[in-house]
Amino acid sequence: MNLNDYRMNAYKSASGKKTVETNKTEVPKSNAKPALSLEPEKKSSKASLKPGMIKTRSNNYEVDPQVKTATEALTQGGLLKVPAPEKGKEDVYRRVAKFLILIGVDQAALVLKHLTQEETEKIIPEITATRSIEPDEASEILEEFNALVEKVREGGGTHTAQLILEKAFGKQRAKDLMDHLNVEEEQKPFVYLAEKQPEQILSLLKDESNPVRALVFSYLPPQKAADVINKLNTSDKKEVILNLAKSKKVSPEVIKSVDKTIHEKSLAQVEVKTNAIDGKSVLAEILKKMDFKTEQDIIETIKDDNPELGEQLQEKLFTVEDVLNSDDRYIQNYLRELTDVDIAYLIGDKDNKFRTKIFHNMSIGRADAVLEEEAVHKPMLKKDCNEITQEFFSHLRHAWEDGELIIKGRDDDEYVE
Structure with missing residues (x-):
């Protein structure tokens, strides 16, 4: 394209x-x-x-x-x-x-x-x-x-x-x-139509004859073609279906000519936004795609300049505070999937509150093993700590979004311990 x-x-x-x-x-x-x-x-x-x-x-x-x-x-x-x-x-x-x-x-x-x-x-x-x-x-x-x-x-x-x-x-x-x-x-004719909505394709073909429409439909994915045909009026629908059923070989020159014409029309067909854009939500989605350290640095920078905006953005993201307020049972189960080395890198650059949360959800014996791994692997590369942290936060974020993880302060419902 x-x-x-x-x-x-x-x-x-x-x-x-x-x-x-x-x-x-x-x-x-x-x-x-x-x-x-x-x-x-x-x-x-x-x-x-x-x-x-x-x-x-x-x-x-x-x-x-x-x-x-x-x-x-x-x-x-x-x-x-x-x-x-x-x-x-x-x-x-x-x-x-x-x-x-x-x-x-x-x-x-x-x-x-x-x-x-x-x-x-x-x-x-x-x-x-x-x-x-x-x-x-x-x-x-x-x-x-x-x-x-x-x-x-x-x-x-x-x-x-x-x-x-x-x-x-x-x-x-x-x-x-x-x-x-x-x-x-x-390129395969009409391939650019595969990503368009049925309404858009119908709009592109509204001035075309039914034989031309049938030609175009013959190159579309079957489900896409069916969706568009279903939006035609009864008369056109019948004629298009008959044309498809009786379709014969069409010369490459004709196909190329029709393809070129429809493609030119498709370039002028732009799906646009006329309603409001939530800039904060857009930025939050962008930050989610970045590594955890960069995300946190940007949030802190915004907070320094505009505390209210920083808080609004933080509500849309998953933060250290969310980990501290996460349900212990879920944390325990997830930590079992991680190796001692993974956890060592996870806590390697974190403050005492975060470390305490992690250690609280494992046995004393495993906590000692994790501390030993941390000592062995230090000094640690920052990027390695960021990588495991990103995976950890992403996992918890998706679990919360899917309703599998309870976070105090995030959920409106009240729970009995």
Whole structure:
């Protein structure tokens, strides 16, 4: 999928149920003509993929930790070093904050943790303060990102682009991305429709003939095609089904022509947010994707500047205080799954309250064994302590969210010990 497709995924990623309430509307941005006929068209010599566009399906991959290098390339390319805003334009950090909201919490967390403390402290308040992003503004911000990608490619050539992608996503995904740069015509027809909602597909095909609709449906996943067909009126539904049943071979040129027309229309179909954005919830989701130490440092920084905001964010996260208030029986059971070495690294950089909570939920003999392991392994690498802590907190957080763990002060219900 090209960057325009990525733009639409960015809107979707930023409109998750936990972070944003959406009112979906479709905004036409092109004058693409409907594919009214299945007659072949002359081949166009123009490539449909613009310079700087990358076709990808980011939701199917996990980003490699080495994304830092690519992040630096983009920030140095202009994301945080754009010229001073003209009079009447918003602050650059506010714009970056909106960009992070648009690309989704997973990618935002990866970018945020590689920025300087000064940049982070300026961006975070802007994220929490963001209430809405208008469709035109969102499009403009993502176009700026598109320009940065194009700038990087033009400045370094194909080889440089390959290296950046390898460092960001690993060799295999980099190869996949590069392979898709200029081969849109080789892609399976209508593949970009698989991620769209039935209502969106129906809107794209509303001006098309039923034979064209049948052609498109024949390339969709069966369930997706059925969902769209069910939304047609009775007459069209019957005709489309008959066309599917009687479908014959269609020339590749005709398929390519229809695919191109529908694809152009899909690029103009943007799912946008017109309702409020809960900036604090967005930031909380971003922080959840970061390591525990960074999360806590950012919370403390916010508390120093704005205690009320810090408390509101803390309510949305899982903190040391939550561990101290967690049900002992659950802690005991979970500690049995961990090795003595794991627990030694877990308590290695914690205060006495946390250590006491852990030791209280194990036998004296095991506590002694853990202390011995701690002594043997010190000095400990900070990153190793952070890693086991992140796993521990993540496990407890999910257990609480799933209703398996009781936390005093978090749950409204009262319990009898």
